[in-house]
Amino acid sequence: xxxxxxxxxxxxxxxxxxxxxxxxxxxxxxxxxxxxxxxxxxxxxxxxxxxxxxxxxxxxxxxxxxxxxxxxxxxxxxxxxxxxxxxxxxxxxxxxxxxxxxxxxxxxxxxxxxxxxxxxxxxxxxxxxxxxxxxxxxxxxxxxxxxxxxxxxxxxxxxxxxxxxxxxxxxxxxxxxxxxxxxxxxxxxxxxxxxxxxxxxxxxxxxxxxxxxxxxxxxxxxxxxxxxxxxxxxxxxxxxxxxxxxxxxxxxxxxxxxxxxxxxxxx
Numbered sequence: 001x002x003x004x005x006x007x008x009x010x011x012x013x014x015x016x017x018x019x020x021x022x023x024x025x026x027x028x029x030x031x032x033x034x035x036x037x038x039x040x041x042x043x044x045x046x047x048x049x050x051x052x053x054x055x056x057x058x059x060x061x062x063x064x065x066x067x068x069x070x071x072x073x074x075x076x077x078x079x080x081x082x083x084x085x086x087x088x089x090x091x092x093x094x095x096x097x098x099x100x101x102x103x104x105x106x107x108x109x110x111x112x113x114x115x116x117x118x119x120x121x122x123x124x125x126x127x128x129x130x131x132x133x134x135x136x137x138x139x140x141x142x143x144x145x146x147x148x149x150x151x152x153x154x155x156x157x158x159x160x161x162x163x164x165x166x167x168x169x170x171x172x173x174x175x176x177x178x179x180x181x182x183x184x185x186x187x188x189x190x191x192x193x194x195x196x197x198x199x200x201x202x203x204x205x206x207x208x209x210x211x212x213x214x215x216x217x218x219x220x221x222x223x224x225x226x227x228x229x230x231x232x233x234x235x236x237x238x239x240x241x242x243x244x245x246x247x248x249x250x251x252x253x254x255x256x257x258x259x260x261x262x263x264x265x266x267x
Contacts, residue, residue: 004241011241020126023133028129029069032122036115037062039246039253042235046226047093047107057108065119075120083117087215087258095167101229118253121260132197139261140197142253143209146186147179147216150265154178163217168224176217183213197265208262212255219254223234223247 041062044054058174102110126137134175155175163171187209191202200208223246234243242248 005165006241007040016026017131017138017154020138021131022129023128028109028126029123032066033065035245035249036065036119036122038238039235039244039249040111040115042238042244042246043226044107044231046232046235047101047111048103049107049155050092050157061112061116065116069123075117075124075260075264077264079209080117080120080257080264082146083257084114084265085220086117087218090256091148091218095164095218095221098166098225101226115253117257121256124260124263125256131217135193135195136197139190140256141252142190143186143212144184144216147213148251151175151179151217154181160210164221164224167221167228169267171217171221176177176213179217180210184210212259215254216251219251220253223250 019028023031025177037058041054041058044057049057101107122137122142125140126133151171154176154177155170155172158174158178159172161173162169163173184206187205188202190196191205196205198205215229223235227233236244238244239248
């Protein structure tokens with residue numbers, strides 16, 4: 001299993017980096033939407049949207065995305081503020097109340113609320129095919145990766161106090177502490193390297209990065225709860241050794257949406 005995970009990562013990482021730095025606007029919009037629509041397909045599967053309903057949902061979503069992109073759509077602050085409410089209020093309440101994953105049109109609406117803002121953020125953080133814009137989005141995505149890796153190793157080494165045992169038994173508070181330490185160091189590094197083009201001092205970026213680490217944890221736990229609610233282990237088997245696309249980007253969609261919303265509203 002570990003060998004399979006490594007081989008899959010060795011294929012996916014260069015592909016992601018090539019898209020990030022080499023694809024033009026059309027290719028990047030299509031590539032990033034492919035990531036989102038695959039996750040949306042897995043979400044629809046978890047929500048038990050079956051057969052023609054599922055494929056109609058994905059088709060409508062794709063047509064809407066294409067139409068928005070062709071019109072040069074830029075997510076308004078009001079829409080991204082709604083995304084903030086989803087991740088900072090609705091998602092934590094969902095986890096606290098253990099609400100089941102809905103079906104039918106409520107599930108469709110929830111899927112859009114979770115995944116469309118992430119796509120808008122993919123486009124907004126990387127508006128042009130330049131090294132600077134690629135590094136900017138890479139810095140945001142890297143925060144999630146650093147948090148995951150640091151949490152994994154800290155949890156393995158020191159994990160004793162379970163974070164959410166009924167949702168994701170493997171996660172611990174010690175892992176969260178490791179993620180905070182790792183992300184704190186990472187945020188300082190990307191600031192020194194000049195990857196982020198935001199007019200904020202390191203004094204503000206550090207608490208922001210720690211807050212986004214908490215958002216990352218919420219995104220991870222929410223998808224874990226969706227899978228438990230649906231009675232499945234992985235969102236799909238599209239990525240050998242890794243499960244599904246949604247399994248890989250559960251934290252990322254939350255961090256992308258919230259970071260972009262905050263940039264629109266506060267910067």
